[in-house]
Amino acid sequence: MISTTVAAVVTRFAPSPTGQLHAGHAFSAIRAHDFARERGGRFLLRIEDIDPGRSRAVFVKGIEDDLRWLGLGWDGEVVHQSARFEAYRGALGALGSAGLLYPCFCTRADIAQAASAPHGPEGLFYPGTCRALDPAVRERRMESEPHAWRIAMDKAVEQTGRLHWHDEETGEVTADPLRFGDVVLARKDAPASYHLAVTVDDAWQRVTDVVRGADLFEATHIHRLLQALLGLPTPRYHHHPLLTDAGGERLAKRRGSESLANLRENGADPAALAEALRRGEMPAL
Numbered sequence: 001m002i003s004t005t006v007a008a009v010v011t012r013f014a015p016s017p018t019g020q021l022h023a024g025h026a027f028s029a030i031r032a033h034d035f036a037r038e039r040g041g042r043f044l045l046r047i048e049d050i051d052p053g054r055s056r057a058v059f060v061k062g063i064e065d066d067l068r069w070l071g072l073g074w075d076g077e078v079v080h081q082s083a084r085f086e087a088y089r090g091a092l093g094a095l096g097s098a099g100l101l102y103p104c105f106c107t108r109a110d111i112a113q114a115a116s117a118p119h120g121p122e123g124l125f126y127p128g129t130c131r132a133l134d135p136a137v138r139e140r141r142m143e144s145e146p147h148a149w150r151i152a153m154d155k156a157v158e159q160t161g162r163l164h165w166h167d168e169e170t171g172e173v174t175a176d177p178l179r180f181g182d183v184v185l186a187r188k189d190a191p192a193s194y195h196l197a198v199t200v201d202d203a204w205q206r207v208t209d210v211v212r213g214a215d216l217f218e219a220t221h222i223h224r225l226l227q228a229l230l231g232l233p234t235p236r237y238h239h240h241p242l243l244t245d246a247g248g249e250r251l252a253k254r255r256g257s258e259s260l261a262n263l264r265e266n267g268a269d270p271a272a273l274a275e276a277l278r279r280g281e282m283p284a285l
Contacts, residue, residue: 009041010208013067013074014198016048017059020259021066024213027243027277032211033072034278035238044205045074049082050190050197066260069270079205081197088192091200091230092149092185100156100229101185103138103147104130121218125181126150149186153178160228165220168238175224183222199223203232211238243282 011032015025036043045067049055060080067074095101104126111124130138131152141147156177163175185196192200202210202223217239227234263273276282 008208009036009039010044010206011036011041011211012044012046012202012205012207013072014046014048014201015063016051016054017056017063018051018054019059020062020261022257022259023273023277023282024243024257026066026070026260026273027280028211028213028240029067029072030070030274030277031238031240033074035209035211041208042075043072044076044079044207046079046201046205047081048194048197049080050187050192050194052082052189055082062261066264069260069264070274071270079201081192081201084197084201084204085191087200087204088186088197091196091226092191095151095185095229096149098159098229100152100159101149102131102152102182103142104150104182104184105141105145105147106130121179121221122183126183128182131182146188148184148188150182151185153180153182156225156229160225163224163228165224165234166236167217167220168236169214170217170239173220175221177221177225180222185226195219195222196226199226199230199232202235203227203230207235209238210235211240213242214239215242241280243277243280 013029013032015021015029021029033043035041045064047060047063049060064078092101106126106129110129111126130147130150133141165173165175167173183195184193186192220237220239224234226232264270
């Protein structure tokens with residue numbers, strides 16, 4: 001049972017080791033680090049490595065090296081989500097026992113080809129294909145076919161009723177997870193999705209304040225629902241603006257934004273970089 005009593009501020013930085021960190025990651029890490037340190041709290045490092053196909057040990061080491069280079073120290077041991085699969089299975093089991101989950105055999109191509117699939121906040125809105133399967137057919141397919149687990153969102157919302165959460169920038173927010181449809185909570189290749197893992201881990205680590213980029217604001221609607229369903233505490237949220245380049249584009253791994261590792265190798269001044277980021281400025285790199 002997770003206690004809802006917290007004695008001090010706890011924040012976390014939780015990158016995925018699927019590539020090298022860039023200044024945008026550093027911006028978020030610094031904000032989470034400073035928020036805790038200014039309040040006498042704890043700053044945690046969590047490696048979100050539930051994606052077995054893309055996570056790499058070399059990127060984990062790079063994350064730690066980058067944070068140390070920036071002068072950011074964390075408290076306690078680094079938590080790896082890949083070591084917490086049993087916790088996610090337990091949460092999934094609780095949701096399944098409540099009758100809120102169903103197996104999904106669809107591929108991305110299946111969903112994309114569905115004529116009735118509109119777009120939601122996270123892309124294609126799942127049309128509920130597998131939700132309508134005959135129970136006998138479902139059981140037979142589960143024995144031989146890979147499958148994810150989706151939440152029956154309408155049932156979940158009916159169970160929790162109206163929910164709210166607080167964001168430092170936006171204020172009181174009414175959760176609206178129905179807009180996301182029946183999202184995946186356990187993938188075919190891993191016992192948890194991002195949504196389930198982050199919700200379970202934030203509670204387990206007693207995170208009081210989630211400091212992260214505004215690109216994850218929408219995901220909080222789902223996280224608030226899962227907190228209610230699993231009886232977990234709700235942190236305070238601080239979704240900060242994203243760091244952008246000279247052209248106004250957000251920094252991203254897929255756009256080839258220069259990595260912190262390259263900056264280190266090229267002799268950049270980490271103190272000057274960190275101070276510029278603390279001012280919310282994109283330094284000339």
